[in-house]
Amino acid sequence: MSEYSLNVCHLYPDVLNLYGDTGNIICLQDRMKWRGIGCEVDGLSVGDKLNAGDYDIFFIGGGQDFEQEVLLKDADENKKDDIFSAIDDEKVFLAICGGYQILGKYYKTWDGKQYDFLGALDLYTEGSETRMIGNYMYECDPLDGEVIVGFENHSGKTFLGDGCTPIGKVLRGSGNNGEDGMEGCHYKNVFGCYTHGPCLPKNPKFCDLLIETALKRKYGDAISLEDFPAVDDTFEKNAHDYMVKRLSKANADDPSR
Amino acid sequence: MKVRAFTAITACKFTRWFLRVIGRGATQMPGRVATKIYPDILGYLAKDVRTVVVTGTNGKTTTARMISKTLSDCGVSFLANKSGANLLNGITAEFIANCTPTGKPKKEAALIESDEAAFKKVGKYVDPELVLVTNVFRDQLDRYGEVTHTLNNIKIGIENSPHATVCLNADCSLTASLAEEVDNKIIFYGVNEPIYKKRVKEESDAPYCIHCKYEYEYEYITYGHLGKYHCPHCGYSRPDPEVAASKVIVSDAEHSEIEIDAAGEKFKALINLPGGYNIYNGVSAVTVAYALGLDLKKAVSALSSFECGFGRMEKFMIGKAETRMILIKNPAGCNQVLNFLSNVNEKSIFAVCLNDNYADGRDISWIWDVDFEVLAEMADKLEYICVSGIRAYEIGMRFKYAGIDPDKIKVFKDYDKLLDAISEQDMPVYIMPTYTAMMDLRALVSKRFGYKNFWE
Ligand SMILES: [Zn+2]
Numbered sequence: 001m002s003e004y005s006l007n008v009c010h011l012y013p014d015v016l017n018l019y020g021d022t023g024n025i026i027c028l029q030d031r032m033k034w035r036g037i038g039c040e041v042d043g044l045s046v047g048d049k050l051n052a053g054d055y056d057i058f059f060i061g062g063g064q065d066f067e068q069e070v071l072l073k074d075a076d077e078n079k080k081d082d083i084f085s086a087i088d089d090e091k092v093f094l095a096i097c098g099g100y101q102i103l104g105k106y107y108k109t110w111d112g113k114q115y116d117f118l119g120a121l122d123l124y125t126e127g128s129e130t131r132m133i134g135n136y137m138y139e140c141d142p143l144d145g146e147v148i149v150g151f152e153n154h155s156g157k158t159f160l161g162d163g164c165t166p167i168g169k170v171l172r173g174s175g176n177n178g179e180d181g182m183e184g185c186h187y188k189n190v191f192g193c194y195t196h197g198p199c200l201p202k203n204p205k206f207c208d209l210l211i212e213t214a215l216k217r218k219y220g221d222a223i224s225l226e227d228f229p230a231v232d233d234t235f236e237k238n239a240h241d242y243m244v245k246r247l248s249k250a251n252a253d254d255p256s257r
Numbered sequence: 258m259k260v261r262a263f264t265a266i267t268a269c270k271f272t273r274w275f276l277r278v279i280g281r282g283a284t285q286m287p288g289r290v291a292t293k294i295y296p297d298i299l300g301y302l303a304k305d306v307r308t309v310v311v312t313g314t315n316g317k318t319t320t321a322r323m324i325s326k327t328l329s330d331c332g333v334s335f336l337a338n339k340s341g342a343n344l345l346n347g348i349t350a351e352f353i354a355n356c357t358p359t360g361k362p363k364k365e366a367a368l369i370e371s372d373e374a375a376f377k378k379v380g381k382y383v384d385p386e387l388v389l390v391t392n393v394f395r396d397q398l399d400r401y402g403e404v405t406h407t408l409n410n411i412k413i414g415i416e417n418s419p420h421a422t423v424c425l426n427a428d429c430s431l432t433a434s435l436a437e438e439v440d441n442k443i444i445f446y447g448v449n450e451p452i453y454k455k456r457v458k459e460e461s462d463a464p465y466c467i468h469c470k471y472e473y474e475y476e477y478i479t480y481g482h483l484g485k486y487h488c489p490h491c492g493y494s495r496p497d498p499e500v501a502a503s504k505v506i507v508s509d510a511e512h513s514e515i516e517i518d519a520a521g522e523k524f525k526a527l528i529n530l531p532g533g534y535n536i537y538n539g540v541s542a543v544t545v546a547y548a549l550g551l552d553l554k555k556a557v558s559a560l561s562s563f564e565c566g567f568g569r570m571e572k573f574m575i576g577k578a579e580t581r582m583i584l585i586k587n588p589a590g591c592n593q594v595l596n597f598l599s600n601v602n603e604k605s606i607f608a609v610c611l612n613d614n615y616a617d618g619r620d621i622s623w624i625w626d627v628d629f630e631v632l633a634e635m636a637d638k639l640e641y642i643c644v645s646g647i648r649a650y651e652i653g654m655r656f657k658y659a660g661i662d663p664d665k666i667k668v669f670k671d672y673d674k675l676l677d678a679i680s681e682q683d684m685p686v687y688i689m690p691t692y693t694a695m696m697d698l699r700a701l702v703s704k705r706f707g708y709k710n711f712w713e
Contacts, residue, residue: 017460018395018403023625026658046472070470134619151620196622201654235657235666238650 004223005038006214009055011079012063013043015071016099019153021061023198024094027207028057035228037211046074052082056214057092060099062196072115075102080118087120092214093190096199100185100192101125101156110155121187122163125156132157132194135257136173137247138183140206142191147171148203149243150195158194160185167193172247172257189213202239204231262360265295269353288346291353299345300382302352306336307366308383309545310418312376312411313391313432315590316538319530319569320391321370323542326563328366330555331546335366344375373410380417388415388441389424389545391537393431394481394589395462395626396618404431404462415439424544426537427498428483434467436496446544447498449518451477451484452505452533457599457628459592468493480533480596481589500544502536510600515539517557519547524554527561530570532597534590568695575706576680578606582698585609585689586618588626598687599631601638605685608643608675610694611652617691621648624655633660640684645669646694672701680706 010025025041032039044050063071075083083103087093095103104123107115137149145168157177160166166176167184175183175194184193191210193199200207212225250257269291276286291298311321321337328335336355338348348369355363371379373393393408408431415423416439423439426432427447436443461482465472471490478484487494503523504516513528513536528539539560546556565571568584585591598607613621632639642665644653653666669675676698679686690698702708 014460014464017626019620020622020625022460023622023655023658026625030658070465151622153620196620198622198625201625201658202651232663235650235654235663238668239648239654242648242650 002036002038004215004219005040006032006056006211006218007054008039008041008057008059009050010041010043011050011058011060011099012045012071013061014045016061016063018062019097019151019196020198021059021096021196024059024061024096024200024207027198027200027204028059028211031204031207031231032211034231035225037215037228044079046071048078050079050082052086052089052091055086055091056218057210058083058086058094060093060095060102062097062099072102072117075118083118084120087188087190090189090217092210092217093192094199094210095190095192097154097194097196100194101158103190103192104158107156121185121190121192122161123158123185123192124161125158128155128157131155132174132178134173135243135247136170136175136183137244138170138173138175139168141165141168142186143205143209146205147244148195148199148206149240149247150197150199150203152194153196154194158185163187167191172250189217202236202243204233204236204240259359261295262298262301263358265291265298266353266356266358266360268294269350270358273350273354285344285346287353288348288350291349292346297382299349299352299379302349302356302360302362303367303383306352306362306364306383308369308385309366309387309389309549310369310371310376310379310383310385310414310421311389311391312371312373312414313389313426314373314394314396314407314587315593316391316534316541317370317372318566319535320389320538320542321368322566322569323538323559323563324368324545326559327542327546327551327556328368330559331551333366333551334364335368336364337368338370344372345378348375348379373407373414376414377410377417380414385418385421387424387545387548388418388421389541390426390432390435391541392426392429392483393462394587395623396587408432408435411435412438415441422548424541424548426483426541427496428479428485428537429463430467430473430482430486430493430495431463433496434493444500444544444548445496445498446500446540447495448479448483448502448505448536448540449498450502450505452479452508452536453596456480457592457595457631459588459628460626462589466491466493479537480593483537500540500547502540505536508533508536510597510602513539517543519543519553522553524557526557529561529563530565531600532570532593534593568690568699573702573706573708575676575686575702576682578679578682578684578686580679580686580688582688582690582695584695585691588623591623591627591689594689595628595631599635601685603685604638604640605687606640606643606679606682607632608645608679608686608688609652610646610672610675610688610690610698611644611648612646612691612694613648614693616693621651624652629655629659629661632656636661636665639665640682641665641667643667643669643675643678645672645675646691672698676701676705
């Protein structure tokens with residue numbers, strides 16, 4: 001058995017699974033496995049009670065509007081309190097698109113209907129009639145400006161309150177709302193963003209940041225990923241750099257970028 | 258009006274001729290030229306033609322090929338948009354190619370393969386006699402939004418086809434639900450027993466009841482979300498099909514043998530393409546023949562003798578290598594290809610060409626919803642994997658995370674080098690391109706290996 005291990009909780013894997021987000025789980029698992037770090041993944045869906053103490057990393061993906069109704073009721077009943085305590089306890093969260101919105105306070109549709117969400121993060125989302133869609137990239141402040149690339153596809157515009165900060169500045173694309181030039185939200189060890197693609201495989205430094213943060217929280221600040229065997233990131237780097245190059249060359253308003 | 262129609266037809270015919278002369282296959286261009294001149298040209302040309310529309314996410318092209326063979330064996334003269342240019346312009350161009358300069362149809366019937374978004378519009382111009390819906394899966398999400406959106410497009414298309422008999426896949430809970438939404442005459446078809454002993458891991462595209470959102474229960478699953486479902490809460494369930502694969506006798510790497518039951522009349526059928534999804538294609542083609550009142554014996558024998566389209570498992574030689582080209586475009590379809598490949602017993606080479614142009618779907622996230630992990634499990638049969646296309650690195654990376662040894666993943670920046678490498682192999686090669694990659698490859702293959710005019 002490995003000396004170190006992390007437990008990953010994949011919330012609603014059968015409901016929030018729209019845009020290949022499972023790739024993020026595969027990526028977390030593999031990058032831990034390659035370094036000899038143990039990793040167990042549990043999928044918790046509708047009807048399952050969450051016990052936050054069992055997990056170090058939480059992942060919530062995006063879903064269809066149709067399916068989000070199914071889970072909001074369940075989240076309230078079976079998971080909300082533990083999600084709040086886990087965030088307070090500085091556990092690591094990655095929430096994408098629908099999952100990101102759900103951690104916020106509410107979603108207001110463009111024709112005025114309001115759906116209350118979990119309220120774990122100081123942000124809210126408003127529906128718009130235009131879709132923000134396409135490859136995009138942004139600077140990641142927690143990674144000292146390292147560029148993250150991905151594919152965004154959302155009609156919701158997310159606005160942050162004072163209780164959290166954006167992940168970073170949008171370089172190409174829309175980001176949170178297409179208005180203030182920022183993408184994502186960072187609060188304690190929670191990362192929310194619109195990055196499909198999926199996000200982690202071609203942004204391996206982002207994946208490693210999540211793993212290292214969870215390790216430090218569990219085993220103390222002295223631990224570093226550099227203490228583990230190095231990982232060959234040739235494919236990841238090529239995939240990442242290709243998109244950075246392509247997006248840099250494209251006009252900011254080119255829809256086919 | 259007549260003058261505009263004449264001008265549009267002439268311009269379209271000329272453009273098409275010109276493109277052929279300079280060596281390019283049918284494109285969107287001739288149809289676009291015609292609709293520019295006369296926007297309602299399609300309605301003008303289609304009004305006296307008996308029209309069959311094949312729509313749905315997966316299986317359109319192969320099913321249309323099977324129906325084509327049935328129609329010709331039954332002596333029906335017809336036109337078809339078989340080049341895969343299945344959007345409105347392509348359909349328009351096909352009608353123009355099959356009419357006199359004054360717009361009189363030369364054929365009695367038309368077989369139209371139409372994607373779901375185009376079908377919405379096609380129904381406005383033509384008055385179909387029959388509509389076949391194959392299935393509804395997640396596809397090219399950035400273009401069509403979500404599955405319920407796709408379903409809605411089909412619903413609108415059917416509403417625009419008030420006189421059509423509609424053949425629906427009973428095993429697809431999404432497709433079958435259309436029956437309750439429209440007033441048309443409905444004929445259900447399906448597969449009455451499981452196909453595979455072992456299936457790849459795949460997420461259901463429709464786990465929850467379309468009416469009340471409770472989770473479906475299944476008596477059996479054929480693949481994806483297809484099977485015998487029922488909702489324990491509201492009672493919505495798979496309707497009994499009128500035409501069905503009543504028995505799946507054999508489904509192996511070369512073909513399938515099934516028993517087809519058409520309203521009590523039983524036929525043994527041989528489908529000359531492998532893969533469980535081709536069983537559905539076969540049954541749906543026979544259902545069309547049943548609905549049109551054609552000779553069912555001829556329809557069944559067409560399944561063993563039709564010519565599959567390029568990119569639909571068609572076999573050809575690239576140098577020494579016996580090659581099959583299999584179009585991939587969404588996770589459900591790609592998983593079915595893997596169901597087939599994991600039954601292949603010889604050592605083989607795989608190549609995946611991933612593009613992200615508009616016609617491919619700009620969002621390539623779906624490659625992570627495909628169970629490529631089964632390829633790692635059959636590593637002893639896998640000589641190596643080639644990756645190419647605009648997003649070659651990304652699909653290469655996907656294979657790495659699927660557990661395939663990175664040394665076995667070869668990146669080819671251009672197709673010429675890819676074909677060079679393939680042509681030197683003396684083992685079977687399976688090329689899986691996305692749509693625009695397939696178009697580029699087929700142009701190159703015909704140029705270099707003498708396969709003329711794939712688009713004919
Ligand atoms: Zn129900």
